[in-house]
Amino acid sequence: xxxxxxxxxxxxxxxxxxxxxxxxxxxxxxxxxxxxxxxxxxxxxxxxxxxxxxxxxxxxxxxxxxxxxxxxxxxxxxxxxx
Numbered sequence: 001x002x003x004x005x006x007x008x009x010x011x012x013x014x015x016x017x018x019x020x021x022x023x024x025x026x027x028x029x030x031x032x033x034x035x036x037x038x039x040x041x042x043x044x045x046x047x048x049x050x051x052x053x054x055x056x057x058x059x060x061x062x063x064x065x066x067x068x069x070x071x072x073x074x075x076x077x078x079x080x081x082x
Contacts, residue, residue: 018047019049024052028052031052032078033073
């Protein structure tokens, strides 16, 4: 029913914040929303990134939905997973 999104928490060095990395196809909606929530609720404890196997730009609907939730994701970018 729900679209799939992959995530991974990486902590290779205890001196740095653990990394949460959200991956999806276009890095335009699902992973952008996930990144926004993770930064909002855990940004002090984690480094949070998102990417996709393609970059489609941040979806305007994702911007609107997150704005309605009180979370600004307008500065996030649609990035390719490398």
